[in-house]
Amino acid sequence: MAEADPANTPQPSRWVRDPLLWVLAAFGALTYGLPHAEGVFGALFPELERPVYLQEPFAELVWRHLALVLVSSAIATAVGLGAGIAVTRRSGRVFEPMMQTLAATGQTLPPIAVLALAVPVVGFGDMPALIALALYGLLPVLQAALAGLAAVPQAALESARAMGMTPAQVLRQVEIPLALPVWLAGVRTSVIINIGTAAIASTVGAKTLGSPLIVGLSGFNTAYVIQGALLVGLLAVAVDMGFERLARRVAWSN
DSSP, X not given: OOOOOGGGSOOOXXXXXXXXXXXXXXXXXXXXXXXXXXXXXXXXXXXXXXXXXXXXXXXXXXXXXXXXXXHHHHHHHHHHHHHHHHHTSXXXXXXXXXXHHHHHHHHHSOHHHHHHHHHXXXXXXXXXXXXXXXXXXXXXXXXXXXHXXXXXOHHHHHHHHHTTOOHHHHIIIIIHHHHHHHHHHHHHHHHHHXXXXXXXXXGGTOOSTHHHHHHHHHTXXXXXXXXXXXXXXXXXXXXXXXXXXXXXXXXHHO
């Protein structure tokens, strides 16, 4: 009996074999399917009168969570990269230790403490959450900015200057492209941290995927906690996988 030729054996589509698509599909299915999963969670937790979180649509919580993470991460990225570039220039090196200390302070303060301090000033809602998340996500970006610029080979800088490039041209055409993979790793860490940390923003009135977690913990409803945790976890995994692909593209382009 002739053996099948592996070359002629039908191979699964590249899209079918893509783990990111499977994670996104699972995330979407849970986002829109959890409100209809009362039978499943009712069987798992028969002692609960309300086994499914229905106070807000999960889809709305997802978009509000993503918006909060996107804005806070954009602020942290812009400030972190800008500060990293500024303190590595000749005129700003004296401020590098101070910048490291300020960023580390923002990281060591618990987000809940920042929220508690911000609420009396800016009130409840998204604003105190943005402040806390931006501060909390700043240190990884700043550290990556400094490490990426420090890792640029001195020979490349000297060659660029010997070609007559101005400091601005050296920064744009040499330092930033070579430092970009390290920068991207820092932004990736910052965003993943903020996805998880944004859940506590619901304690100050922001609508996020932390809402089921907070309500579940306060009401001893384990089903709510599981539902919120599943979505936060899958979202973090999906975003992390997306950053991994972006990092590979940046590495190939370099």
